[in-house]
Every structure is written in structure tokens, then in C-alpha cells.
Amino acid sequence: MLADFQQALADLTASPELCIRVRQDPSILHDIYQLTEREQGRLTGIVKHPGMQCACTIYRANRLAPLVMNVPKTCRALGTDLRGVLSEFWAAYPESNVHFFIETERFCRFLKAKLAEGRTFAPGLARVFARENAIITAALEESFTEGCPTAAQ
Amino acid sequence: MTQNRPAVGLLYNPATPDLIAHAPELVEYIAVMPDRLWFDFGPRAAGRRFHRTLGAMETVRHCANGRMLAGHGLGMSLPSAIPLDEVFLQAVADMSADLGGFQWYSEHLSVFLAPRGSVPNAQAGLGLPLAYDEETFEIIRGKLERLKVALGCPLLLENGSFFTPVPDMDMTEPEFLNRLHAEGFCDTLLDLHNLYVGWRNGGPEPSAYMEELDPNAVVEIHLGGGDDFAGFYMDSHSNLTPPEVWGYAFDYVRRFKRLRAITFEFQETYYERIGVDALVGELNRMHDLAACCHFESNALHAG
Numbered sequence: 001m002l003a004d005f006q007q008a009l010a011d012l013t014a015s016p017e018l019c020i021r022v023r024q025d026p027s028i029l030h031d032i033y034q035l036t037e038r039e040q041g042r043l044t045g046i047v048k049h050p051g052m053q054c055a056c057t058i059y060r061a062n063r064l065a066p067l068v069m070n071v072p073k074t075c076r077a078l079g080t081d082l083r084g085v086l087s088e089f090w091a092a093y094p095e096s097n098v099h100f101f102i103e104t105e106r107f108c109r110f111l112k113a114k115l116a117e118g119r120t121f122a123p124g125l126a127r128v129f130a131r132e133n134a135i136i137t138a139a140l141e142e143s144f145t146e147g148c149p150t151a152a153q
Numbered sequence: 154m155t156q157n158r159p160a161v162g163l164l165y166n167p168a169t170p171d172l173i174a175h176a177p178e179l180v181e182y183i184a185v186m187p188d189r190l191w192f193d194f195g196p197r198a199a200g201r202r203f204h205r206t207l208g209a210m211e212t213v214r215h216c217a218n219g220r221m222l223a224g225h226g227l228g229m230s231l232p233s234a235i236p237l238d239e240v241f242l243q244a245v246a247d248m249s250a251d252l253g254g255f256q257w258y259s260e261h262l263s264v265f266l267a268p269r270g271s272v273p274n275a276q277a278g279l280g281l282p283l284a285y286d287e288e289t290f291e292i293i294r295g296k297l298e299r300l301k302v303a304l305g306c307p308l309l310l311e312n313g314s315f316f317t318p319v320p321d322m323d324m325t326e327p328e329f330l331n332r333l334h335a336e337g338f339c340d341t342l343l344d345l346h347n348l349y350v351g352w353r354n355g356g357p358e359p360s361a362y363m364e365e366l367d368p369n370a371v372v373e374i375h376l377g378g379g380d381d382f383a384g385f386y387m388d389s390h391s392n393l394t395p396p397e398v399w400g401y402a403f404d405y406v407r408r409f410k411r412l413r414a415i416t417f418e419f420q421e422t423y424y425e426r427i428g429v430d431a432l433v434g435e436l437n438r439m440h441d442l443a444a445c446c447h448f449e450s451n452a453l454h455a456g
Contacts, residue, residue, distance in 0.1 A: 002288055003234040003268040009281050010267035042319050051316030054385040058279045099192050143192040
């Protein structure tokens with residue numbers, strides 16, 4: 001069915017790992033989605049296309065964009081930990097939010113919880129994160145008031 | 154609007170007011186994205202869902218004064234196999250009314266909403282491709298009929314830029330767009346840069362695409378530029394229009410007898426890098442392009 005075809009394509013674009021699994025064994029699509037033979041054939045063709053790698057990369061870049069725009073110093077301070085934290089965050093929140101401040105604020109809550117659990121990150125992260133977290137909390141609050149001076153993202 | 158050639162304009166972004174201040178006479182048309190003029194707290198929001206950015210609305214109103222204005226959206230994701238977001242549609246209709254009425258409203262021929270969530274669409278743009286078949290046609294047709302009633306203005310659909318073609322389709326994209334036009338559901342917003350993006354990434358030749366497309370369907374064209382990344386060419390709106398795209402534009406624009414607008418898209422984060430002088434040069438060249446064509450008719454599909 002078309003809804004499952006579209007969901008499968010979205011899931012594949014979000015997950016290079018799923019693409020690899022489907023390339024190795026296309027029948028796994030039937031375990032997850034209700035697809036016609038034609039839809040399964042289309043998806044198998046898409047994951048084998050070289051452009052799929054690019055689509056997966058853009059997906060990750062687009063999910064990263066609101067965070068880099070709104071908490072850039074936190075992203076920089078995470079350094080080599082950024083990739084792992086993002087993977088955990090995206091696994092916990094597989095759906096992105098079109099409201100950039102909501103998306104960023106929930107990343108901040110996620111990171112705050114990691115810090116509270118005692119995870120250690122690069123020195124200096126806590127300081128820049130506290131500052132940017134306060135800014136994004138205020139920006140999100142302001143977006144409720146219709147007083148934001150600039151366009152939404 | 155009395156001129157008998159297409160208007161030259163910009164897709165509005167926060168850098169647009171500054172660019173207009175440098176060349177007010179060169180910008181005759183503004184396309185605004187409602188999605189960028191509000192914060193959408195989602196269907197499950199506690200309280201009101203859409204909160205407009207009033208400062209941005211006021212600036213748009215000022216920029217649109219004396220210019221043609223149209224709406225250009227992402228959020229409805231018409232090809233998605235889910236019901237139309239009626240609350241979203243009403244918010245677009247309200248914004249159109251508050252800004253004096255969109256001359257037309259365009260959406261993308263791409264999937265941005267999957268049944269269980271949205272596909273993140275930030276600067277690089279990532280609409281998922283759709284299968285051009287009867288089932289998809291019926292979904293889009295029904296939603297366009299609803300949009301016509303709610304918005305009361307002509308509708309356009311824009312060709313997307315895809316990295317992965319869908320195999321085994323009943324129709325090509327131009328055939329799909331031609332049919333929507335022939336049956337009176339919408340006209341076409343032809344993004345020439347998207348054709349170039351597709352071709353650079355292994356898709357069809359833009360000239361072959363345009364030979365197949367009904368020229369009478371085309372009411373607006375988009376120009377823009379991108380950049381290379383990891384062996385692919387991106388629709389990042391980060392540059393001036395590439396020479397090849399200008400080539401298609403000058404080769405084909407005379408065929409588009411119903412063309413109403415030529416629109417340049419750039420991402421505001423690249424405004425300083427591209428430079429005001431270069432953007433003014435782009436607008437001047439767009440006027441040269443507009444001077445090549447004349448309207449045959451102002452009739453658009455209004456409903």
C-alpha cells in the first residue's frame with residue numbers, strides 16, 4: 001500500500017543501516033511494511049541507486065541544521081562526541097520537528113539528561129551549553145508570543 | 154499588473170528586504186512561504202497551533218507593497234498518502250487574506266510528510282520522490298480540488314530535485330504535470346535548477362524533460378544555484394544560477410506563453426557570500442530573460 005511505500009522510503013532515507021540490510025535481503029521489507037510486489041521492486045531499485053547515499057547524507061545534514069544554527073558552540077564543544085550523541089538523540093527521536101526551536105530544545109533536554117546521568121564530555125561543554133540552553137529556552141518561549149522579530153526556519 | 158511580460162522576483166527570505174533596498178525597481182514580484190512566517194507547534198499542540206512571527210509579517214507586507222505576491226509552500230506535502238492537513242490549509246488561507254490575497258499558490262511535487270512523521274527539510278532540501286501512477290494522481294487531484302476551494306486562487310505544482318529515481322512508473326514527471334494541467338487541476342512551476350540538479354546526479358536531460366512538458370502549463374519558473382558535495386550536486390540555493398541553467402532558460406522561455414513570473418531563490422545564509430552586486434546582476438539578467446517573452450493570455454486555472 002502507498003502509505004507503507006512512502007513510510008519505507010522515509011525510513012530508508014533516515015537509516016543507511018536499513019539500506020544496507022535491504023540491499024542484502026530485499027525480502028525484509030515485507031517483514032516491516034505492507035507492500036505490493038511493484039512497491040517492493042521500486043524500493044529495491046531505489047536503495048541500489050547510487051543517489052541513495054546522497055539522500056541519506058542530506059537527511060542527516062537537515063536534522064543537524066537546526067542544532068548547528070541554534071546551539072553552535074555546544075556542537076563544537078562536543079567535538080568527537082557529537083556524532084555519537086546525535087545518533088543516540090535521533091534514535092530516541094526518530095521524527096524531526098519542523099519547529100527549529102522545539103527540535104533544538106528537545107536536543108538540549110536530551111543532552112542535559114546525559115550530563116545529569118554523569119556522562120563526561122569535553123571540558124568547557126557545560127559552560128557553553130548552559131548559556132545556549134538558556135537562549136534557546138527563551139527563544140522558544142518568545143515564539144509563543146508572536147513577538148519574534150525574524151522569520152521562522 | 155498591466156505589463157505583458159512575466160514579472161521578475163524573489164522567493165522571500167530575511168535577506169530580501171536588504172536586497173530590495175539596493176534595487177527596488179528590479180523586484181516586481183515576491184513569493185512568500187507561509188511555513189517560514191509562523192512557528193508550527195504541531196497538530197498535538199496545547200492551545201493554538203500556529204504562532205506567526207509578527208515582525209516578519211510586517212516586513213513582508215512592506216516589501217509586497219506595489220508588487221505581485223504569491224504563496225509558495227512546503228508543508229502540505231500533497232502527494233503523501235495521508236489526509237490533507239485542514240488546519241494548516243486554513244492557516245495558509247488566513248495568511249493569504251491578511252496579506253491581501255495570493256495571486257497564486259504553489260506547492261512541491263515531493264513527499265515531505267511520511268505517514269508516521271515529517272522528513273526534515275532544511276537548507277539542502279530533501280523531498281522524497283513519488284511514483285507517478287494513477288493512485289498518486291488521485292491523491293493529488295483530490296487535495297488540489299480542496300485547495301482551490303479554500304484558497305480561491307490558481308494553483309501550481311513544482312517539479313522536485315531528486316537523487317533517486319523511482320523505477321517502474323506509469324507516467325513520467327512531465328506527463329504527470331501535463332495531465333494535471335490538461336484536466337484543469339493546476340499549472341506548473343518549472344524549477345529549471347531542479348532539472349539541472351537531477352541531470353547532474355544522473356537524471357534525465359533537462360532539454361528532453363522540457364520537450365515533453367506542455368509549455369502552456371508553465372506559469373512560473375524558478376532559477377537558483379547549488380554546489381557540489383560528496384560527488385553530488387546539491388540544490389542548496391547557495392549560488393547564482395549556473396550558465397547551463399541560463400542556457401535552458403533563454404532557449405525555452407519563449408515557449409511559455411502563459412509565464413507570469415521568473416523567480417530567483419537563494420538561501421539567506423549565503424547572502425553575503427553571493428554578494429549584493431552579484432544578486433543585482435542576476436536580477437538584471439532575469440529582466441533580459443523576461444523581455445524575451447510576451448503573455449498570450451492571463452487565464453490561469455482559478456477553480
